[in-house]
Amino acid sequence: MTPTRYQQAFILHFGEMGSRWGINRTVGQIYALLYVSESPLNADDITGALGMSRSNVSMGLKELQSWRLVRLRHLPGDRREYFSAPEDIWQILQTLVEERRKREIDPTMSMLRDALMESTVKPSDEYARHRMQDMLDLMELVTGWMNELSDLDRATVVKLMKLGGGVKKLVGVRAKPAASAAS
Amino acid sequence: MTPTRYQQAFILHFGEMGSRWGINRTVGQIYALLYVSESPLNADDITGALGMSRSNVSMGLKELQSWRLVRLRHLPGDRREYFSAPEDIWQILQTLVEERRKREIDPTMSMLRDALMESTVKPSDEYARHRMQDMLDLMELVTGWMNELSDLDRATVVKLMKLGGGVKKLVGVRAKPAASAAS
Structure with missing residues (x-):
């Protein structure tokens, strides 16, 4: 998936704000992407959308999980791990x-x-x-x-x-x- | 001046917490020192008390002033700048x-x-x-x-x-x- 221009502005902003919030740029971007995505995404989706390395994505997802800001989910018939930001x-x-x-x-x-x-x-x-x-x-x-x-x-x-x-x-x-x- | 052992524990703790609060170790320590000091201190006092370089102290004081967390003061008959943390x-x-x-x-x-x-x-x-x-x-x-x-x-x-x-x-x-x- 590729973020739309509209989503992109939000994602880049969260990357820039990251350092002020005490998280790094990649963590900010991953969170923003999940926040504006209607469906849960897996690590491949995120890597493709943000153009960062797979290991950065894994580390970022771990950090976001430790903050309880993203949730791990599974989709029927799919063994991969999916992630989403809470709705509420x-x-x-x-x-x-x-x-x-x-x-x-x-x-x-x-x-x-x-x-x-x-x-x-x-x-x-x-x-x-x-x-x-x-x-x-x-x-x-x-x-x-x-x-x-x-x-x-x-x-x-x-x-x-x-x-x-x-x-x-x-x-x-x-x-x-x-x-x-x-x- | 040398901080007492009691003050020292507080100062070191603020240095360690600094990274979580989005400031660096030296800024955290300078703030803590001013917070527990009854009288305003000048840059020499702070350098001596914390054993850091004079330029680190100057930069730290500037950052704390930009946050409005320390106040610049002058003492009668003394041209040096003194700093203190608000009482309240x-x-x-x-x-x-x-x-x-x-x-x-x-x-x-x-x-x-x-x-x-x-x-x-x-x-x-x-x-x-x-x-x-x-x-x-x-x-x-x-x-x-x-x-x-x-x-x-x-x-x-x-x-x-x-x-x-x-x-x-x-x-x-x-x-x-x-x-x-x-x-």
Whole structure:
């Protein structure tokens, strides 16, 4: 298969953005191709479409599978492995957020927890300790919140997002009855 | 200056995490050093503390300034440039989110907008077009929401985060009066 000119623009863009997203050019291109392909593709299809070496395609597919961004599939009567990107864009977002948290935030949270558990901190380290505590507190608050959001049903999340700044009133409203009762 | 053993663990960890965060080891270490230092440091201080070349330190400081993660300062009676990491951890989070959005999401949103404005899309590109529209819609929803959150006062954001999944009830509550009026 050969990507159309329209698909090509998207594929090249993902290749270029790859380095900013922490993946390499070939991984970005493979993902983009699968994302805009209506049917699952096998490694030969991908090699032909993107003009890269077979081993680059294999490595790229492995990396994308480790991120859970592509799915392995089999077609009836065909022993080759096929790959596709999940249909559901919300599922993709959720996977990305989880995988990035695992790689980019979790290791730092455990490093901070270990350091903060040390009981014998010299006075000269008090400032560093206080800064590390600040960082851990914020990370725990934000990641905890994101976990809870990802457990919510999608309709609630969309409603919340569409509310935007209007959430202030809502969060405030709940506190009002108590406040007026006290006055 | 020499970092204490306690600071050192933090600095080395940030160096190692750098590659996952899309910055290099030296940039990660410089940032970590400034983050746990109570007073602003100049390039000589940093070079001495981290044992890296002066040019690496200069480049690293430039990169951190372009991310708005360190601030340039001057001390009275001293012509050298000093650097510090912002005190306020929420400010740091907000800067990180904005800068990553600018580098990692905005270029893709404008690529998608351009592609979707093309009026002559062949039937064979309909699927790709629909996938790109899905992606753009989600990106606009999420980035718009994050912009609105970052405009809110901190107390509201903390309240919202601490609510966690409890926000479902709140978002639902607002819809109830209309529903019961209709029944």
